[in-house]
Amino acid sequence: MHAELIAVIGMAMQTDTNPVPGSCFGMSPSEFWQAAHEQSGQRLHRPIDDEAEEAFWRDYADGYDQKSPLAACSTELIADVQASLGAKWHMVEIGAGSGAFTRRLAPMLSRITIVEPSAAMRAEFQRLWDGAVAVDTMGSKWEDAPSMDADFVFGANAFYRIRNIAAALLKMNDIARHRVALVQTIGRPHANPLTLTVDGRTCERERANALCDVLGQLGIGYQRRDYRIARPDGPGMAALIDWVPNRSQ
Numbered sequence: 001m002h003a004e005l006i007a008v009i010g011m012a013m014q015t016d017t018n019p020v021p022g023s024c025f026g027m028s029p030s031e032f033w034q035a036a037h038e039q040s041g042q043r044l045h046r047p048i049d050d051e052a053e054e055a056f057w058r059d060y061a062d063g064y065d066q067k068s069p070l071a072a073c074s075t076e077l078i079a080d081v082q083a084s085l086g087a088k089w090h091m092v093e094i095g096a097g098s099g100a101f102t103r104r105l106a107p108m109l110s111r112i113t114i115v116e117p118s119a120a121m122r123a124e125f126q127r128l129w130d131g132a133v134a135v136d137t138m139g140s141k142w143e144d145a146p147s148m149d150a151d152f153v154f155g156a157n158a159f160y161r162i163r164n165i166a167a168a169l170l171k172m173n174d175i176a177r178h179r180v181a182l183v184q185t186i187g188r189p190h191a192n193p194l195t196l197t198v199d200g201r202t203c204e205r206e207r208a209n210a211l212c213d214v215l216g217q218l219g220i221g222y223q224r225r226d227y228r229i230a231r232p233d234g235p236g237m238a239a240l241i242d243w244v245p246n247r248s249q
């Protein structure tokens with residue numbers, strides 16, 4: 001086992017349309033995600049306001065890799081993603097940002113399509129791109145992207161603006177011929193959990209857990225591995241959640 005890999009949290013192979021045990025306010029996982037997303041949009045604007053989101057990236061995109069060094073620090077996690085890739089696959093990446101993960105995965109791939117809604121982040125991606133592989137760019141949110149063909153769908157920390165996460169996960173499952181892999185940072189200060197307050201009571205769920213909850217609800221069998229990440233801005237953790245899609249699900 002890799003030193004960085006600290007836990008294989010579990011696999012869900014069952015279809016479970018009931019709320020998970022201990023679920024928030026008796027909601028199904030996808031209802032909780034949507035309600036928490038809508039409430040966070042009232043506090044923060046970025047999750048629901050496209051202009052606020054783009055204004056943030058206009059300020060933050062330049063030098064993103066130094067400010068958010070997850071990909072550079074995730075060597076063991078990336079090695080595990082690489083180990084699951086087939087020869088010459090076409091990767092569709094959701095929210096590629098500056099391309100920090102893309103550049104590390106590119107040597108294994110024959111074709112890359114990025115679905116990246118932020119013009120500022122697409123510009124940073126182009127500025128830093130040094131790969132030999134051709135990259136097709138879609139300036140679109142994942143939810144709005146047209147149907148496409150891919151061997152592999154990948155995304156890292158790009159799910160915080162998605163309201164209907166169940167539909168987004170099903171779309172990944174439908175589009176990927178061979179594999180889906182999602183990376184999600186765990187724990188403050190690097191990642192805020194999903195939070196929902198109802199009648200003065202607050203329920204919090206790490207996004208990685210919430211993603212797994214929804215996969216379980218959808219009956220999609222997945223594997224989750226958690227890694228310690230030695231970041232220069234303090235120790236952190238990230239989850240790798242991956243699965244072999246079943247297009248008939």
Ligand SMILES: C[S@@+](CC[C@H](N)C(=O)[O-])C[C@H]1O[C@@H](n2cnc3c(N)ncnc32)[C@H](O)[C@@H]1O
Nearest residue numbers: 094095096097100118121141142156157158161
């Ligand atoms: C935190 S950055 C992560 C960038 C990159 N994946 C990484 O880990 O280095 C989030 C990225 O996801 C993109 N993003 C946000 N919402 C998205 C959506 N609904 N569909 C596709 N990309 C999205 C943002 O524009 C941004 O580039």
